[in-house]
Amino acid sequence: MTTRSDTVQERASASRLPDRQVAVLVVILTVNEGRLQVLLVRRSAEPFKDAWSLPGGLLNPGESPDDAAVRKLEDETGVTDVFLEQLYTFSDLDGLGSIAVAYFALVDVRATNLATRTEWLPAWFPIADLPPLAFENERVIDYALRRLRAKLDYSNVAYSLLPAEFTLSQLQSTYEAILSRRLDKRNFRKRIVSLDIVEATGRQASEGRHRPAQLYRFRERKPVMF
Amino acid sequence: MTTRSDTVQERASASRLPDRQVAVLVVILTVNEGRLQVLLVRRSAEPFKDAWSLPGGLLNPGESPDDAAVRKLEDETGVTDVFLEQLYTFSDLDGLGSIAVAYFALVDVRATNLATRTEWLPAWFPIADLPPLAFENERVIDYALRRLRAKLDYSNVAYSLLPAEFTLSQLQSTYEAILSRRLDKRNFRKRIVSLDIVEATGRQASEGRHRPAQLYRFRERKPVMF
DNA sequence: CCAAAAGTGTTGGCTGTACACCCATGT
DNA sequence: ACATGGGTGTACAGCCAACACTTTTGG
Numbered sequence: 161m162t163t164r165s166d167t168v169q170e171r172a173s174a175s176r177l178p179d180r181q182v183a184v185l186v187v188i189l190t191v192n193e194g195r196l197q198v199l200l201v202r203r204s205a206e207p208f209k210d211a212w213s214l215p216g217g218l219l220n221p222g223e224s225p226d227d228a229a230v231r232k233l234e235d236e237t238g239v240t241d242v243f244l245e246q247l248y249t250f251s252d253l254d255g256l257g258s259i260a261v262a263y264f265a266l267v268d269v270r271a272t273n274l275a276t277r278t279e280w281l282p283a284w285f286p287i288a289d290l291p292p293l294a295f296e297n298e299r300v301i302d303y304a305l306r307r308l309r310a311k312l313d314y315s316n317v318a319y320s321l322l323p324a325e326f327t328l329s330q331l332q333s334t335y336e337a338i339l340s341r342r343l344d345k346r347n348f349r350k351r352i353v354s355l356d357i358v359e360a361t362g363r364q365a366s367e368g369r370h371r372p373a374q375l376y377r378f379r380e381r382k383p384v385m386f
Numbered sequence: 387m388t389t390r391s392d393t394v395q396e397r398a399s400a401s402r403l404p405d406r407q408v409a410v411l412v413v414i415l416t417v418n419e420g421r422l423q424v425l426l427v428r429r430s431a432e433p434f435k436d437a438w439s440l441p442g443g444l445l446n447p448g449e450s451p452d453d454a455a456v457r458k459l460e461d462e463t464g465v466t467d468v469f470l471e472q473l474y475t476f477s478d479l480d481g482l483g484s485i486a487v488a489y490f491a492l493v494d495v496r497a498t499n500l501a502t503r504t505e506w507l508p509a510w511f512p513i514a515d516l517p518p519l520a521f522e523n524e525r526v527i528d529y530a531l532r533r534l535r536a537k538l539d540y541s542n543v544a545y546s547l548l549p550a551e552f553t554l555s556q557l558q559s560t561y562e563a564i565l566s567r568r569l570d571k572r573n574f575r576k577r578i579v580s581l582d583i584v585e586a587t588g589r590q591a592s593e594g595r596h597r598p599a600q601l602y603r604f605r606e607r608k609p610v611m612f
Numbered sequence: 613c614c615a616a617a618a619g620t621g622t623t624g625g626c627t628g629t630a631c632a633c634c635c636a637t638g639t
Numbered sequence: 640a641c642a643t644g645g646g647t648g649t650a651c652a653g654c655c656a657a658c659a660c661t662t663t664t665g666g
Contacts, residue, residue, distance in 0.1 A: 180445060182406045182485060219406060224477040225485065249475040249487050251450040259408060259451065261475050261485075329617070346620070347656065354654085370617045371663040555644070572647070573629060580627085596644045597636040 180259060184229040185216035185297070187247065187264040187304040188239060189287075190272070191321050191337040196287045197269070198301055201236045201280040203294055212285070213294035214301070216260070225261040237282035238275025242267055243320065248303055253296045264304040266320045288340075312338055316357045319378040327365050327373040328352065406485055410455040411442035411523070413473065413490040413530040414465060415513075416498070417547050417563040422513045423495070424527055427462045427506040434520035438511070440527070442486070451487040463508035464501025468493055469546065474529055479522045490530040492546045514566075538564055542583045545604040553591050553599040554578065 188199035200212040215236040219228045226244070234240050244263040251259050274282045285291060287305065290298070311317045318334050332348050352358055359379055364372040414425035426438040441462040445454045452470070460466050470489040477485050500508045511517060513531065516524070537543045544560050558574045578584055585605055590598040 180406055180408045182408060222483050224483065225475065226477065246475060249451065249472060251452065257448050257450065259487075327618085344656070344658085345618090346658085349619085350621095351655080369665045370615085371619085371665095373618060553645085570629070570631080571645090572631085575646085577628080596638070596642085597646085599645060 182219050182225065183216055183258060183260045184219065184225050184232055185214045185250075185260050185262040185300055186229050186233045186244065187214055187262065187301055188233070188237075188242065188267055189264065189304065189308065190267050190269040190284065191334045192269040192284065194333060194337050196305075196337050196340075197284040198287055198290070199237060199239070199274075199282060200285050200291075200293075201277070201282050204279055208294035211294040212291045214262075214297050215280075215282070226263075229261070229263045236277060236280045238277065239267065239272055239282075247300070247307060250296075250300065253299070260300075262300050262303070264307065266308070266317060268321055268323055270323065308338060316378055316380060319380075325361055325363065325365075325375040325377050328358075328376060329373060331358070331376070407483075408445050408451065409442055409484060409486045410445065410451050410458055411440045411476075411486050411488040411526055412455050412459045412470065413440055413488065413527055414459070414463075414468065414493055415490065415530065415534065416493050416495040416510065417560045418495040418510065420559060420563050422531075422563050422566075423510040424513055424516070425463060425465070425500075425508060426511050426517075426519075427503070427508050429520055430505055437520040438517045439520035440488075440523050441506075441508070452489075455487070455489045462503060462506045464503065465493065465498055465508075473526070473533060476522075476526065479525070486526075488526050488529070490533065492534070492543060494547055494549055496549065534564060542604055542606060545606075551587055551589065551591075551601040551603050554584075554602060555599060557584070557602070 186199075190197050190199070199215065201215050203209055203211050203213055215233050217228070217232045217236075219225065220231075223231075226246075229244050230240075233242070233244075242265040244265045247262040247264045249259060249261045251257065253260055269284065274284075287301065290301070293301075308317065312335065318331065318338070321334050322330060328349055331352065332343055332345065335348070336343055357379055358376040361375045361377055363375045365375050366372055412425075416423050416425070425441065427441050429435055429437050429439055441459050443454070443458045443462075445451060446457075449457075452472075455470050456466075459468070459470075468491040470491045473488040473490045475485060475487045477483065479486055495510065500510075513527065516527070519527075534543065538561065544557065544564070547560050548556060554575055555571075557578065558569055558571065561574070562569055583605055584602040587601045587603055589601045591601050592598050
């Protein structure tokens with residue numbers, strides 16, 4: 161019954177079993193033009209040549225998944241300085257038994273410059289209208305979306321989708337894009353102030369051709385962990 | 387700027403980078419004698435020889451982490467037929483860059499027979515009073531505990547900790563053990579019935595030397611996914 | 613003066629919490 | 640009779656959802 165099998169702890173002493181291919185995947189989401197969008201790159205190699213896919217790739221020797229996710233994201237899209245949260249570890253997305261550790265993060269699209277990577281062509285795509293994706297990247301994106309909506313209730317996740325100072329209307333629009341439904345303005349404002357996660361700056365937004373709006377900032381501009 | 391780097395999708399075509407050690411870890415929790423307990427096995431090899439640790443070990447060739455977790459659990463403890471939920475993927479628990487996919491599950495200790503594995507000595511330990519553990523297994527257990535408490539609010543996770551039929555008092559004791567605080571009996575019962583996750587069986591528990599109690603069962607005896 | 617977005621309160625329903633006593637059984 | 644756990648209701652507070660009009664500005 162008991163098969164002779166190495167525990168994880170034995171790997172340090174003797175490793176006779178074959179090692180495995182390990183990759184990372186990164187789901188970067190933003191809200192732009194009222195729509196939730198995801199950052200994709202274009203494959204230039206088989207299989208799925210010319211299909212769009214999430215940024216990612218294999219770990220380097222000795223590299224942790226966390227580090228690999230940061231590196232891949234920068235290499236393929238130029239995006240840096242984002243807080244990557246681990247999402248889930250998928251196996252067999254390619255039907256060949258690979259292991260892929262997925263991460264996700266939110267960024268402010270206005271503060272994010274996509275590098276021009278002729279090899280990768282990084283670009284934003286609305287979640288609601290995705291092109292055909294390599295492998296089963298749809299599953300990964302769905303998972304990220306569920307996580308995001310779940311966190312929206314009890315955290316300040318949206319902080320990284322907005323500039324340092326923003327109006328409550330902008331914040332509301334961001335929430336509406338993520339949840340894909342309209343929210344009541346008065347109730348939204350009451351809830352936000354009662355959650356005590358934002359504070360008025362005293363400054364006014366003047367950009368509109370309309371009535372100036374109070375600017376707010378997040379009290380804690382860092383991620384709330386689960 | 388752009389370093390030449392393989393994407394996950396390229397692994398199918400050409401893999402020149404070295405593969406990685408991948409392991410699984412399994413956190414099995416139960417409630418017994420009013421305390422939350424975790425299933426540990428004893429290491430019989432270096433490093434950490436004779437220390438206690440979570441069940442787990444390296445993946446076999448071509449094996450998925452999910453399958454490896456089930457296999458390791460059975461091999462080392464004899465526990466089968468549990469729903470393993472993925473918890474988190476840790477890297478570097480051993481300080482050597484390994485990758486460990488952790489799982490967790492809840493079991494009814496009265497329906498679980500630990501096998502007598504002379505090599506592993508599987509045994510239950512109260513979470514509040516753990517022996518020294520190999521590597522950083524404390525981190526993994528902490529993570530499982532936080533996940534469990536978070537899920538207790540909005541799901542029926544406790545279903546697998548109890549027999550098919552149980553009294554509301556048993557259910558309450560289970561919740562109290564997990565949360566490690568007392569709950570108000572009337573409020574607890576109101577909340578449980580309003581959640582509509584249990585139903586009366588019509589049968590009575592006669593085991594006590596006290597007043598017989600109504601037996602209940604979960605309406606959905608399967609896990610509620612996140 | 614018109615279009616566009618900013619800002620503002622009240623009510624009713626639901627939910628969670630605090631709190632104490634009687635009942636049925638076995639010994 | 641007593642010890643043990645089973646079972647029940649009410650009142651208050653906080654939270655959420657529904658709902659409409661006035662103000663300020665730019666064009």
